[in-house]
Amino acid sequence: MVNSPSFLGYTRLGAETTASKTDLREQFDFGTPGMKPWSEKDDPLWQRLEGDNQYPDHPGAQALVEEYMARSAELSQKFMHCVSECLSLPPTTFASFKGEMDRLKFIKYPQAPPGSQGVGPHKDSSGLFTFLSQDDTGGLQVLNKNGEWIDAPPVEGSLVVNIQQGLEAITGGVCAATTHRVVAPTTKTRHSIAFFLAVRMDLTTEELRESAAHIVKRIPASDDKKKRAVDVPSEFLSPLYSCFGEAYMRNRILSHPDVGQRWYPELYEKYSQQKLQ
Numbered sequence: 140m141v142n143s144p145s146f147l148g149y150t151r152l153g154a155e156t157t158a159s160k161t162d163l164r165e166q167f168d169f170g171t172p173g174m175k176p177w178s179e180k181d182d183p184l185w186q187r188l189e190g191d192n193q194y195p196d197h198p199g200a201q202a203l204v205e206e207y208m209a210r211s212a213e214l215s216q217k218f219m220h221c222v223s224e225c226l227s228l229p230p231t232t233f234a235s236f237k238g239e240m241d242r243l244k245f246i247k248y249p250q251a252p253p254g255s256q257g258v259g260p261h262k263d264s265s266g267l268f269t270f271l272s273q274d275d276t277g278g279l280q281v282l283n284k285n286g287e288w289i290d291a292p293p294v295e296g297s298l299v300v301n302i303q304q305g306l307e308a309i310t311g312g313v314c315a316a317t318t319h320r321v322v323a324p325t326t327k328t329r330h331s332i333a334f335f336l337a338v339r340m341d342l343t344t345e346e347l348r349e350s351a352a353h354i355v356k357r358i359p360a361s362d363d364k365k366k367r368a369v370d371v372p373s374e375f376l377s378p379l380y381s382c383f384g385e386a387y388m389r390n391r392i393l394s395h396p397d398v399g400q401r402w403y404p405e406l407y408e409k410y411s412q413q414k415l416q
């Protein structure tokens with residue numbers, strides 16, 4: 140991944156940081172193929188997050204990744220319609236928020252001493268929803284409304300769906316982003332595959348406030364529930380960033396400091412000193 144300004148490719152064990160601690164996992168990150176090349180002259184820096192994949196040197200890997208991404212994109216399209224209906228909104232309400240490059244990650248967690256951090260507490264930040272497939276090892280946990288960690292145990296043939304910060308921001312916090320983590324396995328290796336449905340990176344906080352107000356008005360949640368949900372902090376809603384792309388760039392740089400330092404040294408310095416407001 141260190142060769143990719145788009146944070147795509149292989150991340151070795153120990154190179155990723157979440158909640159200021161090193162994660163015990165290795166992974167391959169891929170994006171929807173065929174993105175427009177970044178132009179230094181015309182495009183904002185965050186546009187560079189959309190780039191070319193680095194495929195492993197393994198027969199069939201590229202075809203498999205591309206098929207997995209295409210089918211997940213199709214599924215997520217239907218899922219978004221269902222979510223809109225559940226919120227009593229027209230089925231295509233979220234269509235105009237959909238971003239260009241979805242992401243797919245193949246993750247491996249090696250055995251570790253009890254209580255080790257596979258991946259630390261976080262909210263997914265590149266988009267609207269995450270569709271997660273996990274093997275039968277267990278270790279995925281979700282924070283409930285009382286602030287307790289509860290297991291999200293493997294259920295064969297199922298996907299875990301996380302709400303990402305993009306949807307949280309768009310719905311004014313009514314659909315709160317899922318805070319989750321993985322406790323490292325102690326007796327065997329754990330594998331998981333995560334598909335991240337992209338949100339539009341050019342969406343500015345101003346546009347967002349307008350559309351969120353419009354959507355929130357129409358979602359039939361109690362005012363009390365709406366208010367509490369908005370209290371969840373989100374880097375996407377931080378006044379520090381003018382659009383989703385910028386907020387996502389910060390997230391990538393702090394999660395993958397080696398890549399951040401190589402390609403975006405000035406931003407790395409800035410973000411590592413900045414407290415999220």
Ligand SMILES: O=C(O)CCC(=O)C(=O)O
Nearest residue numbers: 246263273279321331333
């Ligand atoms: O491995 C898992 O089950 C979760 C992975 C995850 O939350 C992530 O990579 O964002």
Ligand SMILES: [Fe+2]
Nearest residue numbers: 261262263319
């Ligand atoms: Fe996650």
